[in-house]
Amino acid sequence: MSDNIKIEGLEIFANHGVLESEKKSGQIFIVNAVLHLDLRPAGKTGDLLLTVNYAEVCDLIVNKMTRERYDLIETCAEILAVAILQAYPMIHAVEITVEKPQAPIAHTFHTVKVSITRHRYRVYLSIGSNLGNREFHLNEVVRRFKDAEDIKINKVSSYHETAPVSEIPQGDYLNAIIECFTTKAPSEMMAYCLQTEAEIGRKRSGIKNEARVIDIDILSYEYKKNQGGIIVYQSINSDDPHITLPHPRMFERQFVLAPLFEVNPNYLFSHYHVPLSF
Numbered sequence: 001m002s003d004n005i006k007i008e009g010l011e012i013f014a015n016h017g018v019l020e021s022e023k024k025s026g027q028i029f030i031v032n033a034v035l036h037l038d039l040r041p042a043g044k045t046g047d048l049l050l051t052v053n054y055a056e057v058c059d060l061i062v063n064k065m066t067r068e069r070y071d072l073i074e075t076c077a078e079i080l081a082v083a084i085l086q087a088y089p090m091i092h093a094v095e096i097t098v099e100k101p102q103a104p105i106a107h108t109f110h111t112v113k114v115s116i117t118r119h120r121y122r123v124y125l126s127i128g129s130n131l132g133n134r135e136f137h138l139n140e141v142v143r144r145f146k147d148a149e150d151i152k153i154n155k156v157s158s159y160h161e162t163a164p165v166s167e168i169p170q171g172d173y174l175n176a177i178i179e180c181f182t183t184k185a186p187s188e189m190m191a192y193c194l195q196t197e198a199e200i201g202r203k204r205s206g207i208k209n210e211a212r213v214i215d216i217d218i219l220s221y222e223y224k225k226n227q228g229g230i231i232v233y234q235s236i237n238s239d240d241p242h243i244t245l246p247h248p249r250m251f252e253r254q255f256v257l258a259p260l261f262e263v264n265p266n267y268l269f270s271h272y273h274v275p276l277s278f
Contacts, residue, residue: 002093002226003039005054008032012065016076019104023069027102030111031061031080034095035088036224038231052088060087073098073114081118085183086150092224092231093119118183119223122154122233124267125178125193126217126247126256130164134174137200137214144196145180151192155179157259165253166209177219177259186221186236190243193218219256220246 010033015026035052042051064083070076077096084094099113125145129137138159145151157177164170182189193216201213225234238245250256260267 002036002231005035005037005039005052005057006033007035007054007058007061010058010061012062014065015069016065016071016073016100017104018071022104027100029065029073029076030099030101031065032095032097032099033057033061033080033084035084035091036093036095037088037091050090052091057084057088060084073100073112074116077114077116078118081116082150082183085118085120089120089152089181091120093117121182121184121236122222123180123182123189124219124260124263125180126175126215126219126250126253126259127178128173128175128215128255129213130171130173131211131213132201135159138174138176140200141196141214141216142178144199145178148192150184151180151182153178153180155263157262160255160259162255164209164211165255168207168210170211173255175255175259177256177263179263186218186238186243186245187240189218189221217247218243218245219250219260 010031012029012031013026014029015023016029017023017027035054035057037052039051041047060083061080064080065076070079077098080098081094081096084096085091095115095117097113097115099111101111103109103112105112127138127141142153142156146153155178159174159176162173162175164173184192197214197216202215203213221236221238222233223236224231236245247256250260
């Protein structure tokens with residue numbers, strides 16, 4: 001079990017529901033939150049700055065629940081989870097339960113509740129360009145990701161010039177690796193990457209390994225996990241036809257390995273036992 005702070009039975013009067021009468025009259029909702037973080041530093045030192053002020057978290061929950069009106073408590077739970085993860089970087093996962101004990105159900109019942117778990121993910125992205133102003137295109141990707149509300153860039157490698165992996169004659173690439181943290185699910189991050197490519201000017205012709213104004217690949221998605229009392233990063237494995245994780249060819253590409261080693265020297269060996277002698 002990982003360390004956690006639990007907030008249980010937080011009662012909030014709010015105006016959520018599909019029925020117009022629910023939005024107008026309002027009712028009591030009950031929120032439970034489990035905040036997963038490392039409490040050892042605070043426990044050892046007694047320093048409030050090394051933990052999370054749960055009174056502030058309660059204020060955040062109440063403000064989010066009362067500021068807007070939503071049809072579904074599923075939406076309420078999602079908004080609360082994302083808001084908490086964004087507001088408190090030391091929290092690596094959060095469990096949210098939203099109860100609706102006065103739900104309009106024509107039967108005897110105790111309560112209706114929705115529970116979700118959301119993580120802060122560590123994501124590695126590979127970016128590259130070999131058309132036009134290559135450096136400008138990479139800079140623009142970094143700028144857009146820095147400006148995204150639910151993405152926090154941690155490190156960006158230097159720009160590496162590499163020959164294209166293609167039989168089609170074309171210019172050399174500039175490549176880099178971005179390490180970032182996000183609450184986005186992999187499918188949401190993929191959608192954001194495709195949107196960013198399109199806005200920067202990439203047009204897809206369907207030709208494999210063609211020259212590109214910009215290319216953004218998701219290499220891996222990870223979340224923190226307690227393993228024998230030690231917090232480690234656990235990789236998400238996905239065989240989805242739209243996004244395979246980890247990227248199946250990341251270890252075959254020098255333009256990925258070199259800048260990835262620069263950003264995190266221990267990553268390749270500790271996660272995938274790739275030799276560091278490349």
